[in-house]
Amino acid sequence: MIGAALPAGLLPRVGFRALAGVAVLLSAILGGVVLGETPLPWDTVWAALANNLWNAGHPVDPIDQGIIWSYRVPRTLVAAACGAGLALAGVVLQALVRNALADPYLLGVSAGASTGAVAVTIMGLGAGAIGISGGAFVGAALAFGLVSLLARAAGGGPAQMVLAGIAGSQLFNALTSFFIAKSANAEQARGIIFWLLGNLSGVRWPDVTLAAPVAIAGFLACLWHMRALDAFSFGADAASALGIAVRRVQIVLIGAVTLMTATMVSLVGSIGFVGLVIPHAARFLVGPRHGRLIPTAALIGAIFLIAADVVSRMLIPGQVVPIGVVTALVGAPGFALILIRGKVRG
């Protein structure tokens, strides 16, 4: 029925691109599973995957089987979901705030999510991944609300939003430190600080069942609103004049951004620069229209974080570098490039 409403030729074209995107994503995930500090040959990986996916019954060393299925596959899937989710959050925030520097990290959403997650962890409110994610969601929503109010009080322009975000980030980072200093013992504190830098070491299958649905739902919500996001190019008034229910779209999309950011932060800590740099890379490749930008940014974000995770595992033998450190090492120069290009254009 849906296909019947589409003009001829559109469906095959979109379908081909979607298929190509999924193929690239699967290859990246496979790459993330094959690469690691324990080198595993392709056929072992393939056999282990086949054993678990459709009981193929290949003879595989149980240790290799364990590394592949219980450790690397969930880790790579969560990395892909986080990369896509954070990149989408950046795309949406940059469109709604109309500032090239908007991303969940700079606007304080990640900091708020961290505060919420740490508060739940230390004070033992709620339990398990859902409890921590819930805390992160409340923290992220609070942070975004506070930053929006401050930006509005300061005049409400795109620049004010980013400045208010910096203030909000500082406030919530201070709150996080305060909670740690007040309540955590030395062992807890070390663990939390390591987690805050971004870390996929502890990721297992239950985390996949949280991260993947949230990333997919967020992706679909963004894609559904692609025309609305385009309409914000000339500002909220112009979007309204083009028939966009501005307030409703803002609430739905900010809700999606908050949910994605909070989920990803609660699972892997606060990872910077993905939401900032990836949308610009995607715009450079496919232009500013969201119909192409959203799938491209999600795909590049997923691949980028899979690659960053592989690098974080292999950079120092026998030791895992926090993935936030890797994304910052790559992202900071990328950010510098955006600034310089912005200057040339202006």
Next chain:
Amino acid sequence: MKIAARNLGWTVRGRRIVGEVSLDIAAGETFGLIGPNGSGKSTLLRLLAGIAPRPVGEVWFDDMPLRRLPRREVARRLAFVEQQAETAEALSVRDTVELGRTPWLSPLAPFGPHDAAICAEALAAVGMEDMTERAWTTLSGGERQRVHIARALAQRPRIMLLDEPTNHLDIHHQLSLLRLISTLPVTVVIALHDLNQAMGCDRLAVMEGGRLAACGPPSEVLTHERLAAIFRVGARTLTDPTDGARQFRFHCLEDHP
């Protein structure tokens, strides 16, 4: 489509910007809004477009109150060309004009050949058909204005609101734009600064201090007394000997009595 305002007003932080404006604009009419800087022309247009928050009074499209219509239905009836709408996105001329189709599209009814034809027609109407791939940032002020008007045309509205659309345009494009607007089969509400251009409207409304000071045919509205009182200019009327058309020639009145 008829558009009417009933006691329309807008207040920000206790200060009234526009108040008690009632208007009836007939279908197909070209209705001019004139008035000095800060007299409330732009705010009145925003109120008529339904994008000013928390308005006082009502706007009616034929027999339908604007506030009962979803934004999408409003945008199918009415297109608004703001005075300055800018973007930092690397949009092309084509991208910008295609935004005009937004109220007619949905995820289940995507952009198709019919929409592309409407956009091409809109671009041709403003003489931008050879510049479809140009980036927004490389356009001059006048070209941006024409692209915005093409975007509004692509909305296929029955009412068009234009806020000083001849700003930034060279004289050729000013005249061709005004001619285009007068030939459109839609209701047009247009804010203008050039009183000689305003003479071409079917009717004029004069704004002063947020209120409607006068409304009627240009020859009745633009009296020498009113020009002196509201615009603080003296005027002499010149007549073009070739066709008998009247033109104003203005001079400054002494500002301090």
